[in-house]
Amino acid sequence: MIFGQLHQTVRIAYQKVYKTDPPRFDIEPAKHKMFGDFSTNIAMITAALQEMSPMQLAQKLVPELEASPVFRNVSVTTPGFINFTITDEHLLSTVKEMIRLPDAIGRSDLGKETRVLVEYVSANPTGPLTLANARGAFVGETIARVLELYGCTVMREYYVNDRGGQIAMLGHSVLKDDQAQYSGDYIDALAKRIKEKDPVAVGEKAAAIVMEEMIKPMLKKVGIDFHQFFSEESLYQTGVYKKSLELLKAKGYTYTADGATWLSTTRFGDDKDRVLIRSTGEETYLASDIAYHSFKIQRGYHRLINVVGPDHYTYTTELNKVIEGILRPHYLWGGTLNWVVTQLVRLIKDGKEVKMSKRAGTYVALDDVLDEIGPDVARFFFLNKSTDSSIDFDLNVAKASSNQNPVFYIQYAYARISSIFRQFSTNDDFVIPDKITITHPIERQLLLRIIQFPDLVEEIAGNLEVHRLTHYATALATDLHSFYETVRVVGEAPEIANSRLAILKATSLTIKKTLDLIGISAPSRMVAKDS
Numbered sequence: 001m002i003f004g005q006l007h008q009t010v011r012i013a014y015q016k017v018y019k020t021d022p023p024r025f026d027i028e029p030a031k032h033k034m035f036g037d038f039s040t041n042i043a044m045i046t047a048a049l050q051e052m053s054p055m056q057l058a059q060k061l062v063p064e065l066e067a068s069p070v071f072r073n074v075s076v077t078t079p080g081f082i083n084f085t086i087t088d089e090h091l092l093s094t095v096k097e098m099i100r101l102p103d104a105i106g107r108s109d110l111g112k113e114t115r116v117l118v119e120y121v122s123a124n125p126t127g128p129l130t131l132a133n134a135r136g137a138f139v140g141e142t143i144a145r146v147l148e149l150y151g152c153t154v155m156r157e158y159y160v161n162d163r164g165g166q167i168a169m170l171g172h173s174v175l176k177d178d179q180a181q182y183s184g185d186y187i188d189a190l191a192k193r194i195k196e197k198d199p200v201a202v203g204e205k206a207a208a209i210v211m212e213e214m215i216k217p218m219l220k221k222v223g224i225d226f227h228q229f230f231s232e233e234s235l236y237q238t239g240v241y242k243k244s245l246e247l248l249k250a251k252g253y254t255y256t257a258d259g260a261t262w263l264s265t266t267r268f269g270d271d272k273d274r275v276l277i278r279s280t281g282e283e284t285y286l287a288s289d290i291a292y293h294s295f296k297i298q299r300g301y302h303r304l305i306n307v308v309g310p311d312h313y314t315y316t317t318e319l320n321k322v323i324e325g326i327l328r329p330h331y332l333w334g335g336t337l338n339w340v341v342t343q344l345v346r347l348i349k350d351g352k353e354v355k356m357s358k359r360a361g362t363y364v365a366l367d368d369v370l371d372e373i374g375p376d377v378a379r380f381f382f383l384n385k386s387t388d389s390s391i392d393f394d395l396n397v398a399k400a401s402s403n404q405n406p407v408f409y410i411q412y413a414y415a416r417i418s419s420i421f422r423q424f425s426t427n428d429d430f431v432i433p434d435k436i437t438i439t440h441p442i443e444r445q446l447l448l449r450i451i452q453f454p455d456l457v458e459e460i461a462g463n464l465e466v467h468r469l470t471h472y473a474t475a476l477a478t479d480l481h482s483f484y485e486t487v488r489v490v491g492e493a494p495e496i497a498n499s500r501l502a503i504l505k506a507t508s509l510t511i512k513k514t515l516d517l518i519g520i521s522a523p524s525r526m527v528a529k530d531s
Helices: 003-018 042-050 055-067 088-100 133-150 166-173 183-193 201-222 232-238 240-250 285-298 312-330 364-371 375-383 396-397 406-423 441-450 453-463 467-486 496-519
Strands: 027-029 036-040 070-076 081-086 115-120 153-160 226-232 253-258 260-265 273-276 305-309 337-342 345-349 353-356 393-394
Touching: 003 027, 003 036, 003 042, 003 055, 003 081, 003 453, 036 337, 042 055, 055 070, 055 081, 070 183, 081 088, 115 133, 133 153, 133 337, 133 345, 133 364, 133 375, 133 453, 133 496, 153 396, 166 183, 166 201, 183 201, 201 364, 226 232, 232 240, 232 285, 240 253, 240 285, 240 312, 240 393, 260 337, 273 285, 273 337, 273 406, 285 305, 285 312, 305 312, 312 337, 364 375, 364 396, 375 393, 375 396, 375 406, 375 496, 393 396, 406 467, 406 496, 441 467, 453 467, 453 496, 467 496
Parallel strands: 115 153, 115 305, 153 226, 305 337, 345 393
Antiparallel strands: 027 036, 036 081, 070 081, 253 260, 260 273, 345 353
8 A cells, every 4th residue: 555655654764863753644645746746744743843844854854765665756845745756666566466466456454353334225115215315325335345345344234114103104105094195106006916904014014015126126226235134123023122221221311201211312412312212102213223223233343334314414413322322331342333424415307406205206216217327327426426415416417428427437448448458459368568667657647546546445444435436436537548648559669568558457457446346337348429
């Protein structure tokens, strides 16, 4: 990992000069290529500690850094940035290693001791998956893939809310009585199949049909294969919920008021106490979710990741207080809990927003969107923005097979490399040349981009910012298209052609690996279309 290697080199140089470890410092790609490939702010971070100016401190580090075989050049710029240029030999050794061991690209064993449970989608089984559900589905799946590449053991789980008020509500909707809440063609189809008259029984049967015939097939269609569909009802059937409630009572966190059972969440900084069991005897979502997360912790996971929609933002804060205030200390759990809250998705068609509401029957089914644009385009558009930002999903742009559509722009970069290799009748059987040389700046630009991929995987494994993958893929495709339009491979002298083929091979492997993480195909043949 290039950033890890650079950090270690700079840290050792600092230790040699100042006989102590430096505080945390940053290394980033240089903002201006004229200064080098990477730069660090260590001099600004530590100047006050050494009682000298950043420029003075940086200059003292230069001789030690110049001794490293990784650097071809080290320079200092105002107000004290230290800039590095990587040697061609280091870049090219990375290329050879990537071609020799393609399966190892981006792979790490840093997460090998970590068991992770990623819960995502978890849409109520009251209707087909919608456009709103798609964002969490693609984000969660990409997180799981990144963590697997990082070396973690990952469990993918879908939590099925198959009991409670929403199931009864579904039953009333199928019966079309005065308590009906959901509508749409699927409700009409369910009404023709289900003959029971009790709303709960109807709801349970309808939910099972929705789950098995609508939701699960749709997940398969978009390449998501859950290890487990965890039933909320099972928490009650197996006694997990009962034990959870007994724990809360034994710890003195519950009380009764107005016929309901309450949880004293104000003891953990909540603005008010929360209801666990209503006066009607019906358990709340919070009661079930406390039991569910108690069971998650008991299963021995080191890291729990919950991907939820924007309507859960406030609720996650409430539940998190219970987990941190009660469950963590009780089970002596030293693991990590991450919440990934995705923001709203607005569908734009012909310049206008399409209003969506499942209950009003005006939702947009994910299946319908995929029929229009395909899963590759859908995945990219839902992953291309930070989960903190809302998405305007422009159907017209998504349907465009041109450079206006970034998915095709990236796939076309991969296809261009494949086309070049076909002209040499070699690709999978490509033999690494004994000597590889860099003859043009665009080649270095490509190489500097691809050696950063393992660091990107490590960073996303920590911060879960999967949108950085699509940004990286776009930047890498831009570099490749510049390469394609700037230098030749076909018609060059054999030594130059073979060197460029090696660079292209490493580039294609990196594009493919990135697209695999996102879940997008990498076609070897495409037809260019006007933008």
